[in-house]
Amino acid sequence: MLPSAPMSENLLGELAGVLPPEGLVTDPDVLDAHRRDQASWAEAGTPRVLVRPGSTREVQDVLRVASAHRVPVVPRGAGSxxxxxxxxxxxxxxxxxxxxxxxxxxxxxGLFAVVQPGVINATLKAAAAEQGLWYAPDPASWEFSTIGGNLATNAGGLCCVxxxxxxxxxxGLEVVLADGSVVRTGGRTVKNVAGYDLTRLFxxxxxxxxxITEATLRLRPRPPPATTLVASFPTLVAAGAAVTEIMAHTRPSMLELMDRxxxxxxxxxxxxxxxVDSAALLLARSDAGGDQGVTECSRMAAACEAAGATFVAQSADEAEGELLLGARRLAYPSLERQGATLLDDVGVPLSRIxxxxxxxxxxxxxxxxxxxxxxxxxxxxMHxxxxxxxNDPAAVARAQEAFDDILRAACELGGTITGEHGVGALKRPYLARQLGPETARLHGTLKAALDPQGLLNPGKML
Structure with missing residues (x-):
């Protein structure tokens, strides 16, 4: 149940007292633009106010005011x-x-960066690259999504394989709790097992x-240029069989699939x-470098051929590889041009692909x-x-039924209702089915311990 949000006359005044003028917005058009993210199917209310803190201290002050007035707080990054x-x-x-x-x-x-949550993923990548380093996580929205949002959803991406x-x-993280107190988790060391793993919890x-108001993030040496492989398959099942064989014998830096x-x-x-006539296209990369990368791609090519691929090619040309990678990144926006879309995000064990x-x-x-x-x-x-x-009610109903069917199928295969996009409001009704009653109860216990008034992002996840 959502907490009540009484319309106290003092709320705006108290927020104005702890924020600079640019940090407090009540313009109806701006509020409307901040009502929702990209999940157009998920319900959204109308906020009373938008706050834009510029420091951890200001986040603390906002949460103390919200707690005193029992007003819900919905954190937001880029809205992607x-x-x-x-x-x-x-x-x-x-x-x-x-x-x-x-x-x-x-x-x-030390191979790490300390950043605030509003840093754009691409900005961190560019800053790391200037030092000859690499920030690996690369969600499809990496050019405009924020690190805070990436952390909030534990975002994945093409390189996460x-x-x-x-x-x-x-x-490590710096986190402001519902009562305005600040906790720090983890640290700057590669290994750290002192206490509960609160970083993973948040x-x-x-x-x-x-x-989350600050994050310490691991950086890596920049990998060598990648060798790219593309393969076409007559059936989706054949492509799935190639995936399981590739993962059993190699460690690609990317392994992506697109259907017809x-x-x-x-x-x-x-x-x-x-x-466009193949049932599926498989894109794979090896960033092992040099002869090792070519050998790894050759093994992946052999796995594709054994699974029945009708076409297999590999290239060490970086420009050609980036062109193919661009095709994969265009998958969702291209489908959006075909009509209204409802994007699913399920995961299954590799053997069940x-x-x-x-x-x-x-x-x-x-x-x-x-x-x-x-x-x-x-x-x-998979997505x-x-x-x-x-505009067709029957088509909308069929889409919702198919969406439910896919979630059910993933769970029956030992999988999950979300691999990287999060539960949010869209999949909240399905979470308890996957977790089971005892695990769902434990989630509720943790939520009550850290946010006893239920003010932080209510209506999401639990």
Missing amino acids: GLAGGANAVEGCIVLSLTRMNRILELDRR KYGVTGDAAM VGSEGTLGI ATVRAVEAYRPMGLD PELLAAVERIAEQRGVLIGTFGHAGDGN PTLVFDR
Whole structure:
């Protein structure tokens, strides 16, 4: 149940007392623009006020005011989320962290950076590159999403098959709790097992347990130029079989899949000579470098051929590899041009990928819905994307049924309802089914301990 949000006459005045003029916004048009993220299906209320703190101290002050008035607080980054995790609830304070956008420290020898949550992922990558280093997590929104949002959802990306998700790069955090107190978790060392792993607790909690105001993130040496492989398959199941074989014998730095509907959408949007007749296109990379990278790609090519690929090619040319990678990054925006979309985000064990792909094909046929499937095949995280006519009530109903079917199929295969986008408001009704009653109860216990009034991002996750 959402907490009440009484319309105290003193609320705005008290917020104005702890924030600079640019940190407090009540303009209706601006508030409307901050009501929701990219998940158009998820419900969203109208915020009472938008606050833009510029420091940890200002975040503390805002939460103390909110706690005193029992007003919900919805934290927000760039608004690029896909599960409604940043959607406002009625009468809430939307707390935007975009003004907290400084890289506080970048230690080239220690291989870490200390950043505020409003830093754009691409900005950190560029700063690391200037020092000959690399920040690995690369969600599809890396050019405009914020580190705070990436941490809140434990975002993944194309490189996570080898280098892990955002949480694997998080060494330590500064977090403001609901009562305005500040805690620090983790640290700057590679190993640190002192106490509970609170860093992992807050990463992926979608702002429901605390608000991240600073992060210490692991950097890596820049990898050598990659060798890229592309393969076409006559069936989705054959492509899935190739994925499982590749992951059993190699460690690609990227392994991505696009089905026929997605390839055709990309080719229609930006022609680049893709094979629009194949059932699936597999993109793989090795950044092992030199002869080792070529050998690794050759092993992946052999796995594709053994699985029945109709076309296999590899290239060490960086420009050609980036062109193919660009095709994968265009998957979702290309499908959006085909109609209204409902993007799913499920994960299954690697051995069950062929079954998931077959299930999605079956669901699309049974429900009469166009579904473009693409995603991070190397870690079993796929994004079946439903395309439909939003103005047709019957089409909308079929899309919702297909969405439910896909979530159910993933869970039956031992998988998850979300691999990297988060639960948010969109998938909240499904979480308890995956967790089970006892684990769901434990989630509630943790939430009550850290946010007893239930003010932090209510209506999300739990």
